[in-house]
Amino acid sequence: MPEVEVAEGMKIDSSVGLRKDSPLAKAGLKKLLPASANFAQNLSLPVDLIQIRSLATAADFESPDQLSDNSTSLIFKGDVNCEVSIRNHNDGCVFEDDGFSPKIEIGQDEVWVGVEVDSLIQAKVKAKANGLGVSVGVQTGADLITYSRIAKGQNGFPKLQDAIIEACSKFGVLLDAASIRSQAPGTVRITDTNGSVTIAASAELPVDLDAFASLRLPLDTPFSIAPSVTLEVTASLKLEGDLVVRCYRVDADTCQLGVYRKRGSTLKLSLDAGAGVSATAKDKDLLAQLLSKAFNASGDSGLSSTRYKELSKIFGDAVDRSLSIAMSASFSSSDIHEAAFLVSVNLRGGEPFATDQAMNAALHGDWTLLANLAEKKQNVTLLRDLTVETTSKKGLIQINLLGFYTFEQISSYLQTSTVLIDENGDLTITDEATAKDLKIVGKSYAEARDQLSKAMMDSFIATAVYKVIGSGLNLDINVSQCYFDYANSMSRNRMLSNLLLVYTLGTAQEGSLDYMLDDPRWLDHVAFTATVTYKNADLMALFFKDSALMTQWGTDELMSLARKTLASLIRPETNLEKARILALQTPEYWAELYERPAGNYAASEVLPSLIKQYAVAVHVDWMEITDWVKAILNVGKALADTLKVMSSSKAKDPRKDPNFKDARKNLANRLGSLAKSNTGTLTRTWGELVQFALSGQRGTVAIDIEAASQTRHLGKAAKA
Incomplete structure (x- = not known):
């Protein structure tokens, strides 16, 4: 008579409930010894009265490799550990609610008992270790779990020992379609391991492009650029990391099959090998599509073979990083297992061969066939596909092109x-001359972050000038600013900084979104995007308070607006922040700073001690604002002179007028002075916001805040 030792010296008859054809019986389960010494006295109690929720046990199998069945490519190695868990009506549901999976509620007349087997799995010779729902490497650890519904009988709930044997009998491993069809109704089989799955067979990737002029202010006719394009990927997307595969046999006809992100983990979503990023098929790869759709360029666009391959790899890496960030932001919480792909399968519907083929593929890591069946709307219903949510996001990939309008051919721009x-996966492409000026050649993004931040602000002003002048020369370009911030776990201060941006842009009332600061769901996997798009009239207001008369802003007007904008981005939560706000909002103190340009505030009889204590931070604010005001005044005067020359020129093309050339050269020199200023070095988003404020808030604003698996769309139309 087969027996299982469940306590030291105590054995129970397993022949009553443990089926001979069950995986645990085939593996020769002999011992299931819990670490708790009090466990033995609970074995005879009804299972619904057991207070212990989970018990780690030392298991002993005669042939543990039989857990995988001889038909698979897996071998169980080393010690096999087990755990028994119990869920009752007081727990509500078997699993935490992820917002997508149908709840498995626990009724008053049932309990659920879980049996978990943890082991090291190794592939057989020349075989890849698949067959668990996840494609894994040659050797990996895996937790194999089965939860079974144990119903209350006429005489009440069964004893704990009988419930354990029944749960052991229903234990199974997700190996193939046959293992799903043979799975008992009222059970959930789970694989918890590290590996990869293929989810999508095709996708569309939105790309936004922002082009900027050089401070050298070229005025040649630029090559065309589309500000937004969509790239078509005809190959698979691969999801990698700590994954949980779950199959719930709802009843005799239905199962729910899905792959989940494991709680607390971060996954990677990428284009699978051969997904169109290879440089060997230039008529199909992503870079070729980008060049064609965004720049109307064909083939390799005149790039050398070496450079093309280099850019293709860089762009592929950017796409992968952007996909992972966007996907992470789509998950609701890191505290629970959450479905990435989930379907409901009617096992008695559709074509059995096609259904089994799709389930077999899924349990070997390829879930695309199930997605295809779901599209046909026969016997497979799609409950969630995270790749659809991820790849459909506007501006999934952002490309910033600095010094773009210096060139007449895309190949000349990209080659050097x-x-x-x-x-975050955003690409910043900088022309050779600008890169040398910034001294970022050969540096990583992290090393060049500060220089690029300043360059983006300077380039926006140059592009605004280019747009204003270009409108009179029939040069049609788009001008916009895009801000993106993402964090797996965003700090309260960082989120506050983003919310202050929202308030200052006028898309939400001050304080109306502060609830996000204290709600963990809004600080988990947060993606924040803000875009401001400007028309020509909006940009004129950057330099002139009366565009028609080209009357410039006064120094005091610019200074006051800059101080107000910077103060709006600071909250008085520390003494340092209070000191900065005090200096920015008090005209008397600010005037005193102006009298002490070297920052020697200690001797001042006007400044309060708080400002003196944090003199360094206050002085940095003063320098940034002062330099920005000087730059706007200098550029504005030169721009006005250039526009006046253009309007009075008799030449058919003003660019050939010697007077215009002189005015343009002077304007370019004034723009060049921006590179020597301190603008763009201090508070995040200040540069974008002060320019928005100066335009009279005329730009069109669009903001997305994505977290907690939901998105807040905020917007503001441009002022007339």
């Missing part, structure tokens, strides 16, 4: 440019 990828 410096290309950097930030932590």
Whole structure:
């Protein structure tokens, strides 16, 4: 008579409930010894009265490799540990609610008992270790779990020992379609391991491009650029990391099959090998699509073979990083297992061969066939596909092109440019001359972050000038600023900084979104995007308070607006922040700073001690604002002179007028002075916001805050 030792010296008859064809019986389960010494006295109690929720046990198997069945490519190695868990009506549901998976509620007349087997799994010779729902490497650890519904009988709930044997009998491993069809109704089989799955067979990737002029202010006819394009990927997307595969046999006809992100983990979503990033198929790869759709360029666009391959790899890396960031932001919480792909399968519907083929593929890591069946709307219903949510996001990939309008051919621009990828997957491409000026050639994005931040602010002003002058020369360009911030776990202060941006842009009332600061869901996997788009009339207001008369802003007007904008981005939560606000908001103190340009505030009889204590921070604020005011005044005067020359020129093309050439050269010199200023070095988003404020808030604003698996869309139309 087969027996299982469940306590020291205590054995129970397993022949009553443990089926001979069950995996645990085949593996020769002999011992299931819990670490708790009090466990033995609970074995005879009804299972619904057991207070212990989980018990780690030392298991002993005669043939543990039989857990995988001889038909698979897996071998169980080393010690096999087990755990028994119990869920009752007081727990509510078997699993935490992820917002996508149908709840498995626990009724008053049932309990659920879980049996978990943890082991090291190794592939057989020349075989890849698949067959668990996840494609894994040659050797990996895996937790194999089965939860079974134990119903209350006429005589009440069964004893704990009988419930354990029944749960052991229903234990199974997700190996193939046959293992799903043979799975008992009212059970959930789970694989918890590290590996990869293929989820999507095709996708569309939105790309936004922001082009900027050089401070050298070229006025040649630029090559065309589309500000937004969509790239078509006809190959698979791969999800990698700590994954949980779950199959719930709802009843005799239905199962729910899905792959989940494991709680507390971060996954990677990428284009699978051969997904169109290879440089060997230039008519199909992503870079070729980008060049064609964004720049109307064909083939390799005149790039050398070496440079093309280099850019193709860089762009592929940027796409992968952007996909992972966007996907992470789509998950609701890191505290629970959450479905990435989930379907409901009617096992008695559709074509059995096609259904089994799709389930077999899924349990070997390829879930695309199930997605295809779901599209046909026969016997497979899609409950969630995270890749659809991820790849459909506007501006999934952001490309900033600095010094773009210096060139007349895309090949000339890209051949010698410096290309950097930030932590969010955004690409910044800088022309050779600008890269040398910034001294970022050969540097990583992290090393060049500060220089690029300043360059983006300077380039925006140059592009605004280019747009204003270019409108009179029939040069049509788009001008916009895009801000993106993402964090797996965003700090309260960082989130506050983003919310202050929202308030200052006028898309939400001050304080109306502060609830996000104290709600953990809004600080988990947060993606924050803000875009401001400007028309020509909006940009004129950057330099002139009366555009028609080209009357410039006064120094005091610019200074007051800059101080107000910077103060709006600071909250008085520390003494340092209070000191900065006090200096910015008090005209008397600010005037005193102006009298002490070297920052020697200690001797001042006007400044309070708080400002003196934090003199360094206050002085940095003063320098940034002062330099910005000087730059706007200098550029504005030169721009006005250039526009006046243009309007009075008799030449058919003003660019050939010697007077215009002189005015343009002077304007370029004034723009060049921006590179020597301190603007753009201090508070995040200040540069974008002060320019928005100066335009009279005329730009069109669009903001997305994505977290807690939901998105807040905020917007503000441009002022007339």
